[in-house]
Amino acid sequence: xxxxxxxxxxxxxxxxxxxxxxxxxxxxxxxxxxxxxxxxxxxxxxxxxxxxxxxxxxxxxxxxxxxxxxxxxxxxxxxxxxxxxxxxxxxxxxxxxxxxxxxxxxxxxxxxxxxxxxxxxxxxxxxxxxxxxxxxxxxxxxxxxxxxxxxxxxxxxxxxxxxxxxxxxxxxxxxxxxxxxxxxxxxxxxxxxxxxxxxxxxxxxxxxxxxxxxxxxxxxxxxxxxxxxxxxxxxxxxxxxxxxxxxxxxxxxxxxxxxxxxxxxxxxxxxxxxxxxxxxxxxxxxxxxxxxxxxxxxxxxxxxxxxxxxxxx
Numbered sequence: 001x002x003x004x005x006x007x008x009x010x011x012x013x014x015x016x017x018x019x020x021x022x023x024x025x026x027x028x029x030x031x032x033x034x035x036x037x038x039x040x041x042x043x044x045x046x047x048x049x050x051x052x053x054x055x056x057x058x059x060x061x062x063x064x065x066x067x068x069x070x071x072x073x074x075x076x077x078x079x080x081x082x083x084x085x086x087x088x089x090x091x092x093x094x095x096x097x098x099x100x101x102x103x104x105x106x107x108x109x110x111x112x113x114x115x116x117x118x119x120x121x122x123x124x125x126x127x128x129x130x131x132x133x134x135x136x137x138x139x140x141x142x143x144x145x146x147x148x149x150x151x152x153x154x155x156x157x158x159x160x161x162x163x164x165x166x167x168x169x170x171x172x173x174x175x176x177x178x179x180x181x182x183x184x185x186x187x188x189x190x191x192x193x194x195x196x197x198x199x200x201x202x203x204x205x206x207x208x209x210x211x212x213x214x215x216x217x218x219x220x221x222x223x224x225x226x227x228x229x230x231x232x233x234x235x236x237x238x239x240x241x242x243x244x245x246x247x248x249x250x251x252x253x254x255x256x257x258x259x260x261x262x263x264x265x266x267x268x269x270x271x272x273x274x275x276x277x278x279x280x281x282x283x284x285x286x287x288x289x290x291x292x293x294x295x296x297x298x299x300x301x302x303x304x305x306x307x308x309x310x311x312x313x
Contacts, residue, residue, distance in 0.1 A: 001126065006099070007031060007080045009028070009083070010083045010282050011085065012027075012281060015087075016084050028281065035051060041250075042252070045250070049068070051070070052114055053071060055075055056075045075100055078099075078100075101132060111143075122152050123256030124154070125144075126157065130159070139162075144169045154171070156173070157245075174202070175251065181212050184202075192220045195212050203224055225263070228302050242283025243278050246286055268295060272295040275290070275294050276294065
């Protein structure tokens with residue numbers, strides 16, 4: 001689900017220099033948004049997915065040419081995002097417009113009905129990205145409750161107040177990055193070892209799992225059954241835009257199979273899928289052969305509570 005989609009433009013330059021007119025080496029333009037990226041990656045790894053959320057008629061028509069969609073036509077226009085990708089060192093700079101306000105006051109109700117109709121045939125729901133103006137930050141949490149009540153695994157990859165409300169939904173999986181996590185817990189989390197204690201109150205309150213995406217430091221998963229960190233032996237250089245969306249696709253693909261989740265194995269796949277997205281210049285695609293090669297190289301470490309560490313010989 002993408003409630004605030006975008007037209008994504010990626011400029012490739014040798015090196016970005018502020019205040020200097022520069023030639024662009026190449027330009028790539030496509031429909032985008034975090035949920036769109038998740039849907040693309042799911043389809044690439046063999047999981048049928050349908051993209052929904054808010055859009056205007058033009059964006060929805062363009063999306064239908066590429067993947068299955070079911071949008072509520074409620075936006076007066078769709079925003080744009082620009083990523084400047086540097087060939088010299090792999091850095092990427094993103095500029096994201098805030099987007100418009102909803103043009104229809106009943107659009108959120110329409111979306112709830114749309115989602116409720118899709119859930120009976122769904123193996124999972126991912127609610128990703130920012131919200132357009134006029135949408136309450138409680139909406140992702142309410143949609144997550146609807147999914148949990150229907151027995152459908154749900155991931156919320158949102159930020160700010162929307163993430164705080166989502167964290168109150170028993171059974172939800174949260175996937176914040178490090179900055180989003182710090183804002184959520186209100187603590188100075190500095191690395192993987194700090195995360196289990198910082199998020200334990202959320203797990204105790206009912207969050208099914210929290211998977212923190214940490215860029216070059218990999219990911220950390222915390223559940224009621226334990227905590228694990230995972231990373232590649234060496235991080236890959238490239239465009240990190242969309243890497244978290246690829247990870248969300250891997251996690252929901254695993255959860256959609258049912259049964260008791262093997263969280264260390266899920267982390268391994270999420271790391272490999274995320275890294276396979278970094279090497280692609282645009283968000284929403286992965287190098288599938290690289291994903292397969294990276295999977296056996298991912299290093300998983302169990303993170304034990306501090307009191308257990310102190311008691312270890």
